[in-house]
Amino acid sequence: GENVEQHPSTLSVQEGDSAVIKCTYSDSASNYFPWYKQELGKRPQLIIDIRSNVGEKKDQRIAVTLNKTAKHFSLHITETQPEDSAVYFCAASKRGSGANSKLTFGKGITLSVRP
Amino acid sequence: EPEVTQTPSHQVTQMGQEVILRCVPISNHLYFYWYRQILGQKVEFLVSFYNNEISEKSEIFDDQFSVERPDGSNFTLKIRSTKLEDSAMYFCASRFGAADTQYFGPGTRLTVL
Numbered sequence: 001g002e003n004v005e006q007h008p009s010t011l012s013v014q015e016g017d018s019a020v021i022k023c024t025y026s027d028s029a030s031n032y033f034p035w036y037k038q039e040l041g042k043r044p045q046l047i048i049d050i051r052s053n054v055g056e057k058k059d060q061r062i063a064v065t066l067n068k069t070a071k072h073f074s075l076h077i078t079e080t081q082p083e084d085s086a087v088y089f090c091a092a093s094k095r096g097s098g099a100n101s102k103l104t105f106g107k108g109i110t111l112s113v114r115p
Numbered sequence: 116e117p118e119v120t121q122t123p124s125h126q127v128t129q130m131g132q133e134v135i136l137r138c139v140p141i142s143n144h145l146y147f148y149w150y151r152q153i154l155g156q157k158v159e160f161l162v163s164f165y166n167n168e169i170s171e172k173s174e175i176f177d178d179q180f181s182v183e184r185p186d187g188s189n190f191t192l193k194i195r196s197t198k199l200e201d202s203a204m205y206f207c208a209s210r211f212g213a214a215d216t217q218y219f220g221p222g223t224r225l226t227v228l
Contacts, residue, residue, distance in 0.1 A: 004157075034216070034217075036219070042221065043118075043119075043206070043219045043220055043221040043222065044158070044206070044219045045219075046216050046217075046218075049216070089158060091158075101146070101163075101210075101217075102148065102160040102163055102171060103148075103150075103158075103160065103208075103217060104160065105150075105157050105158040105159070106157065107156065107157045108157070108158075
């Protein structure tokens with residue numbers, strides 16, 4: 001089955017700097033890669049996602065890149081702000097495979113933005 | 116904006132007891148999931164449910180677990196005889212269609228003593 005690895009496990013950046021979080025996946029059939037942000041005590045919230053037919057997607061300060069050959073994808077946050085501090089989870093899924101499309105998650109990274 | 120809701124937010128139970136975790140998915144969604152997260156570990160898939168039946172389950176989802184959609188709004192996860200290692204945060208998720216985003220509930224923290 002799919003295995004998603006996420007690294008590093010913690011990341012601390014200065015406010016205004018960029019943060020990059022990387023994930024690798026094992027199943028070349030995976031074709032959908034969402035990123036979830038989870039603030040303390042709250043539910044995971046989707047912040048951006050990418051499909052395998054696209055190499056990069058951007059939404060304001062957040063971007064995701066996908067390298068299908070190397071089977072890795074990355075989350076880029078520019079001009080970080082203290083409110084970006086949270087746990088970030090990457091995940092992989094096979095969209096269009098019927099009723100399932102379960103998500104396989106990475107372990108999560110705790111991002112701390114120092115004011 | 117509609118949200119997935121879960122009750123209770125925290126459940127404490129004795130080992131061997133049965134627990135039922137409740138979820139109310141977003142009203143027009145058709146696909147339902149349960150995930151769990153043991154403290155400090157990955158969010159893990161437990162089971163997916165569509166058209167009133169289980170579509171896939173993980174190796175974690177053994178005979179002690181069951182799911183049910185008893186009416187048009189609730190989606191429940193039952194653990195028949197809880198073990199210490201069942202202590203975790205349990206997330207419900209739902210989505211509308213096959214190509215749509217999964218939306219997560221706030222989770223139920225289950226503590227088995």
